[in-house]
Amino acid sequence: MENQVKTAQRLPHWMKMKRAEGPEYSRIKNLVTTHNLNTICKSGNCPNIGECWNRGTATFMILGNICTRHCRFCAVPAGKPLAVDPEEPCRLAEAIKIMGIRHCVITSVDRDDLEDLGASAWASTVRLIKETNPGVTMEVLIPDFQGRKELIQNIIAEMPEIISHNLETVERLTGKMRSRARYETSLDVLRYIASSGTTTKSGIMLGLGETNEEVLQTMDDMIEAGVQVMTLGQYLQPTASHMSVMEYIAPDTFEKYKEAGIKKGFKIVESSPLVRSSYFSEKHVTVASLRNTETLNT
Numbered sequence: 287m288e289n290q291v292k293t294a295q296r297l298p299h300w301m302k303m304k305r306a307e308g309p310e311y312s313r314i315k316n317l318v319t320t321h322n323l324n325t326i327c328k329s330g331n332c333p334n335i336g337e338c339w340n341r342g343t344a345t346f347m348i349l350g351n352i353c354t355r356h357c358r359f360c361a362v363p364a365g366k367p368l369a370v371d372p373e374e375p376c377r378l379a380e381a382i383k384i385m386g387i388r389h390c391v392i393t394s395v396d397r398d399d400l401e402d403l404g405a406s407a408w409a410s411t412v413r414l415i416k417e418t419n420p421g422v423t424m425e426v427l428i429p430d431f432q433g434r435k436e437l438i439q440n441i442i443a444e445m446p447e448i449i450s451h452n453l454e455t456v457e458r459l460t461g462k463m464r465s466r467a468r469y470e471t472s473l474d475v476l477r478y479i480a481s482s483g484t485t486t487k488s489g490i491m492l493g494l495g496e497t498n499e500e501v502l503q504t505m506d507d508m509i510e511a512g513v514q515v516m517t518l519g520q521y522l523q524p525t526a527s528h529m530s531v532m533e534y535i536a537p538d539t540f541e542k543y544k545e546a547g548i549k550k551g552f553k554i555v556e557s558s559p560l561v562r563s564s565y566f567s568e569k570h571v572t573v574a575s576l577r578n579t580e581t582l583n584t
């Protein structure tokens with residue numbers, strides 16, 4: 287398998303992944319390469335790449351492929367990023383058109399080296415994709431922008447259908463797992479997005495040593511912040527130098543968390559071992575039209 291997760295640990299049987307091959311997979315791979323684009327599917331060693339690319343979807347990563355932060359769970363290389371490529375929004379908008387996708391997901395590396403932390407590049411990317419692809423819907427999975435709301439507002443103003451920001455883990459483990467990030471700052475970011483009326487989404491990885499109570503408390507914190515869509519998935523160790531997996535959480539536990547989340551008031555909960563924040567993201571656009579009404583069955 288081309289994108290096999292590089293972990294020395296034996297995976298339980300429920301972590302079975304689709305093979306990264308097939309005609310549609312090759313088409314997406316060629317488009318990504320010829321347009322000189324980055325995807326978190328590839329850079330993040332996502333276990334779903336075979337499935338998603340064969341469905342004609344991918345999550346594009348803008349602002350380069352080198353991150354200024356050193357999170358202990360993330361496979362994206364950290365270091366000194368290259369200069370921002372002004373042509374990237376144009377190439378990405380064009381690739382989305384050629385791919386013919388109706389819903390796209392965009393994320394980025396952290397760019398703490400830039401004065402505006404990458405906010406203007408984010409805004410022009412969202413704008414250009416919408417102009418080039420009328421009717422396309424969009425989820426943007428944004429960094430914390432160091433909690434600077436005036437920067438986040440640039441992205442909200444472009445009106446993507448969903449804005450996500452991941453808490454990644456429970457409060458106690460945040461300092462250990464995430465670099466230069468604070469749990470409270472991320473909650474503030476989510477609160478601000480939700481207050482704009484945009485569909486707000488967040489997620490955490492399980493299997494890092496968190497307790498059941500901590501997972502439930504994180505759900506409460508998300509609900510208080512206004513999060514409507516929550517994702518829970520199993521953490522996988524990208525390389526031996528990353529944080530080890532403490533536990534493989536069984537599928538029925540994920541199912542229980544899903545039930546708990548729906549009871550707490552989330553409109554959608556995606557909870558299973560292979561869920562990643564962008565997995566089947568197109569389903570979550572419907573929350574925008576159901577805001578403040580009934581819960582969706584997913």
Ligand code: SF4
Pocket residue numbers: 326327328332333334335336338339343344345562563564565566
């Ligand atoms: S779940 Fe998201 S990151 Fe993973 S392959 Fe699918 S689109 Fe890419």
